[in-house]
Amino acid sequence: MEKQLLKQMIDRFETSTFTVNRILHACIRELMPENLTADQHSILRYIRERGLCTSSELADFFFVGKSSITAIVKRLADKNLIQRILDDKDRRVIYLSLTAEGAELVETMQEKIAELLTKFINHFDEQEAHTFIETYEKLARILIEEEGGKGRE
Amino acid sequence: MEKQLLKQMIDRFETSTFTVNRILHACIRELMPENLTADQHSILRYIRERGLCTSSELADFFFVGKSSITAIVKRLADKNLIQRILDDKDRRVIYLSLTAEGAELVETMQEKIAELLTKFINHFDEQEAHTFIETYEKLARILIEEEGGKGRE
DNA sequence: TGAAACAGTTCGATAGGTGAACTATATCAC
DNA sequence: GTGATATAGTTCACCTATCGAACTGTTTCA
Numbered sequence: 001m002e003k004q005l006l007k008q009m010i011d012r013f014e015t016s017t018f019t020v021n022r023i024l025h026a027c028i029r030e031l032m033p034e035n036l037t038a039d040q041h042s043i044l045r046y047i048r049e050r051g052l053c054t055s056s057e058l059a060d061f062f063f064v065g066k067s068s069i070t071a072i073v074k075r076l077a078d079k080n081l082i083q084r085i086l087d088d089k090d091r092r093v094i095y096l097s098l099t100a101e102g103a104e105l106v107e108t109m110q111e112k113i114a115e116l117l118t119k120f121i122n123h124f125d126e127q128e129a130h131t132f133i134e135t136y137e138k139l140a141r142i143l144i145e146e147e148g149g150k151g152r153e
Numbered sequence: 154m155e156k157q158l159l160k161q162m163i164d165r166f167e168t169s170t171f172t173v174n175r176i177l178h179a180c181i182r183e184l185m186p187e188n189l190t191a192d193q194h195s196i197l198r199y200i201r202e203r204g205l206c207t208s209s210e211l212a213d214f215f216f217v218g219k220s221s222i223t224a225i226v227k228r229l230a231d232k233n234l235i236q237r238i239l240d241d242k243d244r245r246v247i248y249l250s251l252t253a254e255g256a257e258l259v260e261t262m263q264e265k266i267a268e269l270l271t272k273f274i275n276h277f278d279e280q281e282a283h284t285f286i287e288t289y290e291k292l293a294r295i296l297i298e299e300e301g302g303k304g305r306e
Numbered sequence: 307t308g309a310a311a312c313a314g315t316t317c318g319a320t321a322g323g324t325g326a327a328c329t330a331t332a333t334c335a336c
Numbered sequence: 337g338t339g340a341t342a343t344a345g346t347t348c349a350c351c352t353a354t355c356g357a358a359c360t361g362t363t364t365c366a
Binding site: 005006007009010012013014015016017018019020021022023024026027042061062063113114117118119120121123124126128129130131132133135136137138139140142143144146147 | 158159160162163165166167168169170171172173174175176177179180195214215216266267270271272273274276277279281282283284285286288289290291292293295296297299300
């Protein structure tokens with residue numbers, strides 16, 4: 001790609017990303033029930049996706065230290081949204097999973113978020129949305145790859 | 154769009170957004186110089202773009218309370234990256250602008266970020282990148298509109 | 307001229323992040 | 337086997353960002 005064009009592309013990408021994130025994040029924060037933060041919700045979602053997971057896994061995935069996870073997990077467990085399950089094969093390990101209450105909460109949140117996104121996606125025709133998402137997914141794959149490469153160093 | 158398809162689109166969009174943000178945010182955090190957070194950098198960028206701006210404007214733009222801005226502005230001014238300029242027409246108002254040091258810092262950060270993004274954008278051919286960004290910008294416009302609509306209520 | 311609006315600050319609380327020191331368990335080399 | 341090392345998770349002290357309520361000072365306007 002030509003240098004001048006590339007620079008322009010980057011600038012436009014940066015601006016759009018920034019705006020979309022800023023507003024989407026604000027919208028999602030508004031959807032959150034009393035006493036749940038967006039970060040906490042992300043953790044719940046990840047646990048739901050995985051079924052069972054450990055604190056170390058969360059720390060790696062979210063690129064934060066284990067001590068941050070300890071704190072968040074404590075808050076979520078205090079609210080009875082997740083539970084700790086001891087591994088009796090390796091007694092250092094503590095698995096985390098959603099409680100029934102936690103699972104239900106994530107479910108309703110997903111519906112709310114889907115509703116919100118539907119409003120926006122409806123502005124696009126099927127072809128446009130499809131093309132966009134294909135590229136977005138490709139970008140996500142590239143990032144995962146790059147990130148994985150860095151981790152191996 | 155068909156209901157089933159829409160649901161699938163939303164799911165894919167959500168997953169991609171989440172991944173891209175998670176990794177990009179981590180990358181950018183790594184680029185930050187010692188003693189500057191990503192949030193602080195966003196504020197600096199906004200001020201640079203505007204030349205002059207007020208705390209209230211920042212609070213509106215970033216969807217946070219004015220007291221949060223007071224705190225961030227204090228930290229940035231302490232580091233000598235921004236300066237306060239009193240308005241002598243309306244003595245309630247305090248304009249913020251970058252210091253020379255702040256401007257330079259934002260400049261070097263921009264270069265670093267552009268370098269990072271170049272790595273990723275280079276995986277796409279010109280047409281694909283262009284189409285993607287067009288749609289992304291459209292999404293940003295839609296979000297701004299919706300958000301503006303909400304504000305007026 | 308007095309009430310209301312507005313710009314910004316202060317304060318106390320909470321959430322999230324760091325890194326270092328710590329406990330407890332598991333693994334591995336010898 | 338046993339001792340060094342690695343791993344899982346917690347605790348601690350400290351920082352940043354956020355909130356909302358109460359506050360100061362200034363402007364506007366009925």
